[in-house]
Amino acid sequence: MSRFDTYFLMKTADVLDYARERLDLFDKNADLECKEIGDGNLNYIFRVWDKNSDKSVIIKQAGNYARISDAFKLSPDRNRIESEMLQLEYKLAPGLVPMIYKFDEVMACCSMEDLSDHVIMRRALIEHKKFPLFADHITTYMVNTLLMTTDVVMDHKEKKSLVTNYINPELCEISEDLVYTEPFNDNKKRNLVFPPNLKWVEENIYADEALRLEVAKLKFDFLTNAQALIHGDLHTGSIFIKSDSTKVIDPEFAFYGPIGYDTGNVIANLIFAWANADATISDTAERADYCGWLEKTIVEVIDMFITKWKAAWKENVTEVFAKVKGFDEWYLNSILADTAAVTGLELSRRIIGMAQVKDITTIPDQKARVRAERFCLTAAKDFIMKRSDYKYGADFLKTLKSSVEKFPRS
Amino acid sequence: MSRFDTYFLMKTADVLDYARERLDLFDKNADLECKEIGDGNLNYIFRVWDKNSDKSVIIKQAGNYARISDAFKLSPDRNRIESEMLQLEYKLAPGLVPMIYKFDEVMACCSMEDLSDHVIMRRALIEHKKFPLFADHITTYMVNTLLMTTDVVMDHKEKKSLVTNYINPELCEISEDLVYTEPFNDNKKRNLVFPPNLKWVEENIYADEALRLEVAKLKFDFLTNAQALIHGDLHTGSIFIKSDSTKVIDPEFAFYGPIGYDTGNVIANLIFAWANADATISDTAERADYCGWLEKTIVEVIDMFITKWKAAWKENVTEVFAKVKGFDEWYLNSILADTAAVTGLELSRRIIGMAQVKDITTIPDQKARVRAERFCLTAAKDFIMKRSDYKYGADFLKTLKSSVEKFPRS
Numbered sequence: 001m002s003r004f005d006t007y008f009l010m011k012t013a014d015v016l017d018y019a020r021e022r023l024d025l026f027d028k029n030a031d032l033e034c035k036e037i038g039d040g041n042l043n044y045i046f047r048v049w050d051k052n053s054d055k056s057v058i059i060k061q062a063g064n065y066a067r068i069s070d071a072f073k074l075s076p077d078r079n080r081i082e083s084e085m086l087q088l089e090y091k092l093a094p095g096l097v098p099m100i101y102k103f104d105e106v107m108a109c110c111s112m113e114d115l116s117d118h119v120i121m122r123r124a125l126i127e128h129k130k131f132p133l134f135a136d137h138i139t140t141y142m143v144n145t146l147l148m149t150t151d152v153v154m155d156h157k158e159k160k161s162l163v164t165n166y167i168n169p170e171l172c173e174i175s176e177d178l179v180y181t182e183p184f185n186d187n188k189k190r191n192l193v194f195p196p197n198l199k200w201v202e203e204n205i206y207a208d209e210a211l212r213l214e215v216a217k218l219k220f221d222f223l224t225n226a227q228a229l230i231h232g233d234l235h236t237g238s239i240f241i242k243s244d245s246t247k248v249i250d251p252e253f254a255f256y257g258p259i260g261y262d263t264g265n266v267i268a269n270l271i272f273a274w275a276n277a278d279a280t281i282s283d284t285a286e287r288a289d290y291c292g293w294l295e296k297t298i299v300e301v302i303d304m305f306i307t308k309w310k311a312a313w314k315e316n317v318t319e320v321f322a323k324v325k326g327f328d329e330w331y332l333n334s335i336l337a338d339t340a341a342v343t344g345l346e347l348s349r350r351i352i353g354m355a356q357v358k359d360i361t362t363i364p365d366q367k368a369r370v371r372a373e374r375f376c377l378t379a380a381k382d383f384i385m386k387r388s389d390y391k392y393g394a395d396f397l398k399t400l401k402s403s404v405e406k407f408p409r410s
Numbered sequence: 411m412s413r414f415d416t417y418f419l420m421k422t423a424d425v426l427d428y429a430r431e432r433l434d435l436f437d438k439n440a441d442l443e444c445k446e447i448g449d450g451n452l453n454y455i456f457r458v459w460d461k462n463s464d465k466s467v468i469i470k471q472a473g474n475y476a477r478i479s480d481a482f483k484l485s486p487d488r489n490r491i492e493s494e495m496l497q498l499e500y501k502l503a504p505g506l507v508p509m510i511y512k513f514d515e516v517m518a519c520c521s522m523e524d525l526s527d528h529v530i531m532r533r534a535l536i537e538h539k540k541f542p543l544f545a546d547h548i549t550t551y552m553v554n555t556l557l558m559t560t561d562v563v564m565d566h567k568e569k570k571s572l573v574t575n576y577i578n579p580e581l582c583e584i585s586e587d588l589v590y591t592e593p594f595n596d597n598k599k600r601n602l603v604f605p606p607n608l609k610w611v612e613e614n615i616y617a618d619e620a621l622r623l624e625v626a627k628l629k630f631d632f633l634t635n636a637q638a639l640i641h642g643d644l645h646t647g648s649i650f651i652k653s654d655s656t657k658v659i660d661p662e663f664a665f666y667g668p669i670g671y672d673t674g675n676v677i678a679n680l681i682f683a684w685a686n687a688d689a690t691i692s693d694t695a696e697r698a699d700y701c702g703w704l705e706k707t708i709v710e711v712i713d714m715f716i717t718k719w720k721a722a723w724k725e726n727v728t729e730v731f732a733k734v735k736g737f738d739e740w741y742l743n744s745i746l747a748d749t750a751a752v753t754g755l756e757l758s759r760r761i762i763g764m765a766q767v768k769d770i771t772t773i774p775d776q777k778a779r780v781r782a783e784r785f786c787l788t789a790a791k792d793f794i795m796k797r798s799d800y801k802y803g804a805d806f807l808k809t810l811k812s813s814v815e816k817f818p819r820s
Binding site: 151156157159160161163164167168169170172173176180181184185187209212213215216217219220223224225226227320321322324325326327330331 | 561566567570571573574577578579580582583586590591594595597619622623625626627629630633634635636637730731732734735736737740741
């Protein structure tokens, strides 16, 4: 009997013992240290390393409650989903997710590749770092994980068994509440609107019946559309990055859902980075340069996604009715519409709802933050209401720029 | 140990022993008899009755192969799905499905209420019998089983556990092939088009690229849209009926799919009954009377469904975003469009594909059958291509009548 045969929430000392006893990774003479490094919303994350070698490991344990709030009671099953998803993604998009060493179902605990030489992308973007390979990497990741798990490519029976394996009621509920409901009606009274924008949000968002109807349609799409095995939380805080490498982490929200939910999250969070740079870089040329790189990246993410999608489609399509003339175009257009819609949803919920982003909350000047939030929300409404009009990267950028122009820098 | 502790395919003598040994239904002195009564496509069905009392039972066993053809190898899990579905439906729509006495997972065998005083509706319609309560009964069944299992009403987490329980890869594959694929391209060369219509079908169906594109979209909706727990095979051969009672049977195709798949199946099979009556009743007044009853029933099924749906929606809606202004109308309109589309798909596949209906195949006069098939297929194309135009029962009837008018009786 080992004390790791029964689930308990580990502290650093426990994690050290766990690494020695349960992982076949370190030498007998290893001099191990352990530190809790996580600041995510749902889990406890530790780094264990050997001072006598360069070996290290990340150990991630799921608790019974979300770290962010006791209001979210969660089953540790999300850790199984995350581990199995990372292993599947590693096959589909090798090198673009961390390698898994061991998943321990009893301890709801996953041991994986240490990415300490990478940084969390959101933090790096707030420091105005550029990553010229990001658009290329993330579009490969998305096309490979998304297209390859649809009914376009997969045997429909195998796909259905994946649907079952990744049914994810609790984490989907979080998205249903925080992305598709509360930002548009504050029904649980836990939105965290920046006070100077409260009246503006009430008038322009909560009171907009046409917007709420479109959001209702999108919510039911999220609830019912088992299109592809999506990451489910693909924002810049779920991406580890360095100049030559991009690693997508944290797929614990994974389930069979709409493809646009992943692609739209990427675009929205690049827009947040843009809003941060626009508000905080005082030097005009420097600002133009960095915002320019982000604009290029937004356009590239869409356009490279389209190009790679079309190529991968041709190479991998198996479903005979997906080969019918015109179907590929119809299918891709529906993904682009969903991408636009989710861009708008993510822009809204991160400003209005309870899970806010540092790109916006760290803007020190109040007027600048008010302005950033308003042009993001103005763009959001366009993305949602006119979602069928988005066909190219340039269309996405145009909405950002025209929304910004409506709020002149004071 | 009993020989019923291990699965085997039972003959009548085995079923007799099984009823004595495993069912707590008959007296010790019962004088039991058993007869195989099934002629369905997938299962073996027996009736066991006691000659000394009025007690009887239906015992339905799933084989490893479909009865219709060894080409469909099936897991007996469909029997679990059917039994659990009937129990759930009995709660949602009491009296409109048979009562289950026992489900035996080992023997893949379900013992249920004997409905020998009812008849299979398709057979009765071919004999031109009327059932004035059918529209009322079937719309109650559909609204109660369909609306109540959507995300409109159900807790979303409970709904997801039902999705998992009713994942039905093998039987869905049959529908994907026989309903959504083969009727429109004969890709497995097993269509059974009535020879005098072969060229007509090749020219008007297989060669119609616009039709095939719409079918492709509908196929992906069937593959991905987990809208409600549907029956999945709701034709008139899955309905036991008598003047004052309607019982829906055989929900082994049940899974979370589009609501319109059930409603459309009912309408299409009423149209087949109409086509049969139109072709086989020689007396003009008698024909007008019976066809008139069917026309009234088609209209009533749609309009009573709408009325009951709206009332049940108001009473049961729980999802806050389903209460947004305009959403109820949008949702119902999308169901009516799906209903029209599936009416068209079912009309097509039962004439072109391998699972044909007796309403059509028993029309003795060749010219009359050619005509019936052509107006059904002409209506089918309208139902599919113009599916968003259908709002009332009268719209469905109009398509039938205008298609019939294009083919004057010779």
